[in-house]
Amino acid sequence: MKTRTETDSMGSVEVPAGALYGAQTQRALNNFTISAKPLPPRFLRALLRIKQAAAAANRDLGLLDAETADAIIGAVETLLAGDLTPHFPVPILQTGSGTSSNMNANEVLATIVRRSGRDCSANDQINMSQSSNDVIPATLHVAAAQAITEQALPALTELAATIRAKGRQYQHVVKTGRTHLMDALPIRLEQELGGWAAQIDDNIVRLQASLQHLLRLPLGGTAVGSGVNCHPRFAERARFHLAHLTGLDVQAMTSNYLGLSCLDTVLETSGQLKTCAATLMKIANDLRWMNSGPGSGLGEISLPALQPGSSIMPDKVNPVIAEAVCMAAARVIGNDASITIAAQSGNFQLNTMLPLAAADVLESVALIGGAARDLGEKAIADLTVREERLLEPLAKNPILVTALAPYIGYLPAAAIAKTARQQQRTILDVAREMTDLAPELLERLLDPVLLADGGAPPTDDSAKRRER
DSSP states (O other): OOEEEEEETTEEEEEETTOSOOHHHHHHHHHOOSOOOBOOHHHHHHHHHHHHHHHHHHHHTTSSOHHHHHHHHHHHHHHHTSOOGGGOOOBSSSOTTOHHHHHHHHHHHHHHHHHTTOOOOIIIIITTTOOHHHHHHHHHHHHHHHHIIIIIHHHHHHHHHHHHHHHHHTTTOEEEEEETTEEEEEEEHHHHHHHHHHHHHHHHHHHHHHHHHHTEEOTTOTTTSSOTTSOTTHHHHHHHHHHHHHOOOOEEOSOHHHHHHOOHHHHHHHHHHHHHHHHHHHHHHHHHHHHOOSSSSOOOEEOOOOSOOOSSSTTOOOOHHHHHHHHHHHHHHHHHHHHHHHHTTEETTEESOHHHHHHHHHHHHHHHHHHHHHIIIIIITTOEEOHHHHHHHHHTOGGGGGGGHHHHOHHHHHHHHHHHHHHTOOHHHHHHHHOOSOHHHHHHHTOHHHHHTTOOOOOTTHHHHHHO
16 A cells, blocks of 8 residues: 655654545554444534634634635535545544544645645644634534434424324224233223324423533633633634534533533433433334234234244244334433443543544434334334224223222222123123113213223212212
8 A cells, every 4th residue: 555654743654645634643543443433424524514614713813814714614515525434534432532533634624725735734724723622522512413403303203293193093993001011991092102202292302402502512612621722702703604504503602611521411412312212112112012913912003014024934024113113222222321431531621532422422313313213104104003903802801890989989890890801791791780880871981982081970979889
């Protein structure tokens, strides 16, 4: 492989001849060999946008000549129009401040500008008014905010709409409810699905609340938060340009010292993503139970048949999307544990697990978005309800006797339920024999539809009936 010699403050190093990056990036590649997995493209795009905004801000303040600033801005556009992978190979597991990735961006942009015929330094021009210590956490916030806005929130919103539409389609269906996986009082299928949709709604609200914190950036804090080597108006101008470039309403952080030294906001966001994961896993597992069998399980619904389910058992079809969603949720929960440890790694004026937190939170957002999308589009949208499988168990559900307790008392009601279960008869039939309640009252009290809607209102003689 042909190389060229590049130099930095530590001396010279050989770099691939065609590489846009320079000496510090190559040193990172030589040093950080635990894993070759690079930072996500979304993070790199956000980093380049910050470099673009910084160049514009320094131009506005007269710190950088217009031609050089415009060349930097143009270099970013050139990079964003292509594949970033060859130019940004620094692994996630690098120096905890992300300095190697910051310098990777600085070197690549400086090389592009120099190739246009202008003198440009990675440190002096590209990194002007900046430090890795404020740029990397700011990049993390921008990338996470963009990901939530573009990936997670639209997918969750669509999932909630899909669930509600399916509920409306089957609003007439009443089924046996279950608590502890055991028969319970009747419930409308629409109510059950409505509970799922409400969970999704709450997760959307939580993520939107996290955005308010993610949009606060520590730009201008430079090395330790004090803003050394940074124009007093740089942060304001950089945020102005960054807002224009990203469409995000970025704001100043309440304390740059906070922004450099802790990952509280990222941990908060990860916690909300973990809650989303738990919600999606709950819905996916409910679907798996409802779809189970279909002959010897619950068999209440049929999920779309997407692929053969066994290499040995013909005709077997599995709930593959629900299973994949559960695995995605498990990964998000695992990422949250990793981010929790990362958030504890702030010492004095800097957190030293920024790249790991960035990669994990962005993966979690992508997983939530993908899982929500697939669960809605490939599982819930086209599921069908096996209404005939719901009717007989509903009529024989001993728990219907709950509605009689205000009239005859708990123990007599339990006796009716026990008899109905032993004799495999309906509660209505047994109650006609074991109570003196009027037939029309029994039919009204034990109507599963009325029970799903809260039950028939008690009559005035209910207390007298209990006394008897």
